[in-house]
Amino acid sequence: MVSRTTDDYQALVMAGCKAVCEPAFWAGFDRSSVASFYDYYRQLTEYEPKRAARFHLPHYSWICINPKEAEDLVFAREVIQIIPKFLEKETVLGVGEIGLNKNSKNEVAILEEQVQLALDHDQLILIHTPHLEDKLKGTQLIVDILQQDPRINPNKVLIDHVEEHTIRKVIEAGFWAGITLYPESKCTPPRAVDMLEQYGSSNRLWMNSACDWGVSDPLSLPKAILELRKRSFSEEEIDRLVYQNPVRFLKQSPKFKLDI
Secondary structure (H helix, E strand, O other), rough: OOOHHHHHHHHHHHHOOEEEEEOOOOOOOOOEEEHHHHHHHHHHHHHHHHHHHOOOOOOEEEEEOOOHOOHHHHHHHHHHHHHHHHHOOEEEEEEEEOOOOOOOOOHHHHHHHHHHHHOOOOEEEEEEEHHHHHHHHHHHHHHHHHOOOOOOHHEEEEOOOOOOOOOOHHOOOOOEEEEEEEOOOOOOOHHHHHHHHHHOOOEEEEEOOOOOOOOOOOOOOHHHHHHHOOOOOHHHHHHHHHHHHHHHHHHHOOOOOOOO
């Protein structure tokens, strides 16, 4: 939401949104210094909660260095050093969105180090999976890395941006799966509902909207609700997918205050 106007916060509230959870992500350009990340983390943890509060909308965040900026190991590790301070903030729910972009060796190293950071601080983990042609390979690599560490509780890990060829792999491995609603590079509401019709609506699955600097729509989740109703999903099923499931996952953090 750091790239959105306050009008979007107002529209979300009017559409029935109960909370916003914003992960640290790529800004559309590579940041040039650790200080840039420090200021960004302050924006996520100090300014955005206040901006959202003007519309009575709770704002939570996740902190990390994203995989797209993880190729420079020295720089990435310098950024990781400042993260623990922000994990203590009252609106930070965990480490994310970490993961892979091009499935490189350096990205894997920084992914593993940030997973360790989450374990050290008992944090939830939010995982980014690669785009398009790297999606299947990257998702399998992420699942393999996580399953090799017996300390990781799959119920505290959400692997995001699943698609038709990765959703079953994530859920069957015991992790939470996220379907990201995004007009161009991820899922439209009709495509997301197609996936639900084909693979079922697991208790470890949710849908989320991407609200970044690109072509995105903060109201894509309410639009998906309309699509679910068109396809004759029951109100109970819809409530579980768009509200109950996310709240159950997020309430594993004691900082998340919404009730089921």
